Amino acid sequence: MSEQIAIDAMGGDYAPREIVLGALDAVRRDGIGVVLVGDEAQVRPLVEAEGMLSHPLVTIHHASQTIDMDEHPAMAFRKKKDASVSVCARLVKDGTCGAMIAPGSTGAAVTVGLFGLGRIPGIHRPAIASALPNEKGGLTLLIDAGASTQPEVKNLLQNALLGHYYAKEVYGIARPRVGLLNVGTEATKGSALITETYAAMQAQSQYHFVGNVEGREVLGGDVDVVVCDGFTGNALLKFGEGLARMFFTLMKDAVMTGGLRAKLGAWLLRPALRAMKRRVDYKEYGGAMLLGVSGGLVICHGASDRRAIANATRLAAKMTASGAHEKVRAALAAEAAS
Amino acid sequence: MSEQIAIDAMGGDYAPREIVLGALDAVRRDGIGVVLVGDEAQVRPLVEAEGMLSHPLVTIHHASQTIDMDEHPAMAFRKKKDASVSVCARLVKDGTCGAMIAPGSTGAAVTVGLFGLGRIPGIHRPAIASALPNEKGGLTLLIDAGASTQPEVKNLLQNALLGHYYAKEVYGIARPRVGLLNVGTEATKGSALITETYAAMQAQSQYHFVGNVEGREVLGGDVDVVVCDGFTGNALLKFGEGLARMFFTLMKDAVMTGGLRAKLGAWLLRPALRAMKRRVDYKEYGGAMLLGVSGGLVICHGASDRRAIANATRLAAKMTASGAHEKVRAALAAEAAS
Numbered sequence: 001m002s003e004q005i006a007i008d009a010m011g012g013d014y015a016p017r018e019i020v021l022g023a024l025d026a027v028r029r030d031g032i033g034v035v036l037v038g039d040e041a042q043v044r045p046l047v048e049a050e051g052m053l054s055h056p057l058v059t060i061h062h063a064s065q066t067i068d069m070d071e072h073p074a075m076a077f078r079k080k081k082d083a084s085v086s087v088c089a090r091l092v093k094d095g096t097c098g099a100m101i102a103p104g105s106t107g108a109a110v111t112v113g114l115f116g117l118g119r120i121p122g123i124h125r126p127a128i129a130s131a132l133p134n135e136k137g138g139l140t141l142l143i144d145a146g147a148s149t150q151p152e153v154k155n156l157l158q159n160a161l162l163g164h165y166y167a168k169e170v171y172g173i174a175r176p177r178v179g180l181l182n183v184g185t186e187a188t189k190g191s192a193l194i195t196e197t198y199a200a201m202q203a204q205s206q207y208h209f210v211g212n213v214e215g216r217e218v219l220g221g222d223v224d225v226v227v228c229d230g231f232t233g234n235a236l237l238k239f240g241e242g243l244a245r246m247f248f249t250l251m252k253d254a255v256m257t258g259g260l261r262a263k264l265g266a267w268l269l270r271p272a273l274r275a276m277k278r279r280v281d282y283k284e285y286g287g288a289m290l291l292g293v294s295g296g297l298v299i300c301h302g303a304s305d306r307r308a309i310a311n312a313t314r315l316a317a318k319m320t321a322s323g324a325h326e327k328v329r330a331a332l333a334a335e336a337a338s
Numbered sequence: 339m340s341e342q343i344a345i346d347a348m349g350g351d352y353a354p355r356e357i358v359l360g361a362l363d364a365v366r367r368d369g370i371g372v373v374l375v376g377d378e379a380q381v382r383p384l385v386e387a388e389g390m391l392s393h394p395l396v397t398i399h400h401a402s403q404t405i406d407m408d409e410h411p412a413m414a415f416r417k418k419k420d421a422s423v424s425v426c427a428r429l430v431k432d433g434t435c436g437a438m439i440a441p442g443s444t445g446a447a448v449t450v451g452l453f454g455l456g457r458i459p460g461i462h463r464p465a466i467a468s469a470l471p472n473e474k475g476g477l478t479l480l481i482d483a484g485a486s487t488q489p490e491v492k493n494l495l496q497n498a499l500l501g502h503y504y505a506k507e508v509y510g511i512a513r514p515r516v517g518l519l520n521v522g523t524e525a526t527k528g529s530a531l532i533t534e535t536y537a538a539m540q541a542q543s544q545y546h547f548v549g550n551v552e553g554r555e556v557l558g559g560d561v562d563v564v565v566c567d568g569f570t571g572n573a574l575l576k577f578g579e580g581l582a583r584m585f586f587t588l589m590k591d592a593v594m595t596g597g598l599r600a601k602l603g604a605w606l607l608r609p610a611l612r613a614m615k616r617r618v619d620y621k622e623y624g625g626a627m628l629l630g631v632s633g634g635l636v637i638c639h640g641a642s643d644r645r646a647i648a649n650a651t652r653l654a655a656k657m658t659a660s661g662a663h664e665k666v667r668a669a670l671a672a673e674a675a676s
Contacts, residue, residue: 107522191488230521
């Protein structure tokens with residue numbers, strides 16, 4: 001499998017500049033090969049300014065169209081055959097690249113994954129897996145973070161399987177603890193969807209199911225994979241983003257109204273707080289993986305900057321190298337054969 | 339309507355001591371009349387030690403049973419006729435008290451509200467409304483925070499109406515901005531449940547609907563009431579609790595590993611941080627309201643201490659005095675008649 005990563009250079013709020021610079025950082029830092037897909041007239045000068053036009057790991061691939069944030073994803077995908085994000089998918093599909101990264105519209109990325117890359121045989125629906133820093137200093141994979149807002153039991157069960165393999169192969173967690181998000185820890189709690197899923201998870205032996213997880217414990221560090229529907233997952237993820245912002249706003253307020261003593265304290269504390277902020281910064285974690293499709297796809301936040309893109313490129317390369325994809329495929333084939 | 343508040347003195351992790359002390363604080367601080375319901379042999383000495391046995395605003399009402407956290411709520415409610423939380427409901431039902439507070443099991447509180455107090459005529463299902471401190475220094479009401487995990491459109495619409503009236507009458511927000519939690523802000527986003535609810539909210543004129551709200555903006559301060567299903571609401575609420583804990587843990591870590599400079603900074607910043615912590619502490623906000631039942635009911639966190647109970651008692655008194663209940667009843671009657 002090719003280790004080159006296809007980069008949608010036209011996606012997200014800061015395209016193409018931050019996307020190109022981030023991808024080139026990944027080339028320099030990690031030795032990853034990238035194919036920059038987008039309007040060559042815009043992309044080429046950025047690469048040239050970095051003196052990397054003739055770098056062996058850098059390729060520019062022209063694409064004449066883009067999909068905007070406010071377009072209907074499926075319609076745009078059908079109409080714009082030369083959209084940069086769709087071209088990325090074709091490069092993965094034909095083996096030129098091992099994985100792709102798509103900053104910007106999550107809807108467009110999921111559509112491109114579904115129709116451009118296609119599902120892994122046996123997978124009913126793809127799911128978004130987002131790695132979040134937890135209280136114990138590790139990462140917890142939340143799956144699904146928004147691909148499918150009304151899943152059935154079989155979807156949640158496949159999400160558990162996907163989460164298990166990617167937590168293990170990409171994040172190096174030897175025996176991932178898989179939990180089910182619920183309103184209580186007891187087996188009888190929650191909706192019919194959840195109690196039925198719980199029973200099926202208890203009955204299987206492909207992964208290590210640790211039971212129901214309440215919202216309070218999602219990031220407690222005692223669970224590695226948290227399975228939930230895409231509506232709740234999306235709400236949680238964004239709520240967490242909002243809370244992080246609120247926390248730092250309230251802290252600033254407290255310092256501003258706390259007089260000289262608080263201001264001096266804040267100044268002294270600044271380096272430590274900066275280190276802490278980095279620990280909870282999604283830009284460090286490289287975006288979310290779209291799982292269940294044939295090929296690696298990393299979805300990046302619309303506000304992704306250079307650093308976020310560099311980390312997303314690294315995550316995409318890790319997805320390619322991990323072999324998780326093949327393991328899922330084999331597990332599903334074994335399941336189908338049994 | 340009676341202004342006395344029935345207190346389940348046996349509910350929660352720190353019962354009866356913290357419950358009784360908190361209720362007595364509300365008597366002293368706010369001049370609220372309380373009826374302490376529970377095992378008299380345990381409750382009386384606590385009141386006596388505070389020198390308030392003959393206080394005109396304090397009544398002890400014996401109840402011989404309690405409902406434990408791990409009991410099945412509906413079954414326990416049927417079997418234990420003299421459970422303290424059920425007795426509280428009877429005191430509200432017969433007009434002795436204007437509202438009640440129930441620390442501990444949310445399931446038991448919802449069951450008691452539903453079967454002990456009964457629904458307001460026209461209400462399909464009760465909902466839990468939880469007031470959360472927002473980024474702009476106000477409060478945002480999240481409804482439903484866990485009463486009904488699989489609502490229909492009609493339930494979400496009633497939650498909006500309930501949220502509107504209680505935000506207005508209890509929290510004094512002149513024209514509450516009501517939003518619908520969704521995975522995006524566009525009208526076409528989300529599940530069938532949500533798009534249908536959105537259309538109906540757009541079409542009504544009883545409250546001020548401001549559209550879809552993403553998780554990120556729930557506590558941004560630009561919306562006063564956020565309507566969602568009880569599964570997601572419960573997950574968000576508890577996730578927020580977990581995140582708050584994680585922040586303070588990470589901060590402590592940062593200080594501990596940041597050397598002398600960070601430690602000195604933290605010491606100087608301590609008073610300001612304490613003030614900030616109080617702003618996000620649920621104990622300040624008195625618990626969640628169960629709405630849609632005939633009578634005021636405040637559900638308190640299982641870990642409620644004296645301060646949380648005092649604030650919950652005040653919230654219950656406010657619910658009684660606000661007249662919100664009668665306004666909802668009138669609005670539903672008008673709706674039914676039209």
